[in-house]
Amino acid sequence: MTACNTTTTTIQPNDSEKLFYSELDKYIDSLSVKFREISVIKMKVCEDIVQALLLQKGKTFGSFSPKFVFWAKQTFLLLKIVGIDIACCVKTKKIVCIYESFFNVISERHVSVSHGGRDKTLCEVNSHSSWVPRPAIEIFLKHCTPCQVRKPIKQHVVSKPIISLGVITRLQIDLVDMHTRPDKIEQDVVFN
Template sequence: MELDTMIVQVNDNEKMFYAKIDKYINCLGDKFREKAVIKQQVYNDIMQCLLLAKGKKLDPHSPVFVYWAKQKFILIKIGNIDIVACVKSKKPVCVYEYFYNVIKEGHTNISHGGRDKTIFELNSQYSFIPRFAIDIFMKQCIQCQTRKPI
């Protein structure tokens, strides 16, 4: 019975995390809402653009989007899987839907070391994780709040 309660609590924390992120994104200006995070659909569109042969046209996407995708991202093959990575850092792009699990894992790996250490840890492994997502997660971390409230 205790195990079921723990699972519900974790899911509630995750739901609350995404609700707060959505609230933050909705407070941004219209121009910045789509650019704040990379969601799974945009990730798939970027991958289609990168797999597109030179000179071919991709109907659902504008030439501006295709140009942006090819300038900012590359494909890295890990095993037999293609992964979208940032051109500058060569690190995999973290998708919005995985933020909670990735931030939680990184924050736990550094033993709840604080915001700056968490940011450093995550930026050493992934790209496109916004700082506001880490801040929201840190405000929800019960162990960190009991030790040093934000």
């Protein structure tokens, strides 16, 4: 039995999840063809990676191309958890997060950092799994209702030019109270 995801419960997608995946698909489609396939790992590709990793040396590749098998063996390793083979990233040794579970994984991690923003969420996601692109987190945060409600609305201050009618008609002075921080050069000498 093979699996590529730790989340096995089936949840019906809500509107925010559908919107998330539609924007994520737009992002993936904007990438060059070469990077579309490897930017995210979908369930079918993850299952193929696990099967490629299970191939014995010297055996035929079956339906896989030698290039795919080489890429899978260079990039991923197999981890057996409770008798289930799971693909992990070679560099980070973290479980590969598949495309279909991005919304749930990012949501859980984002809530666990108390809606802490992009960098905290990215760090939390990367500490538990791999292959989650930063734009996926940014897209998720754009649609996170608590974060959008909490974010202050930027109001630009209309600057009004100061027009001076002559020399020394307008002055600006900074007042500093030096009694709270006296300068001491020596024990006996104090400047106030």
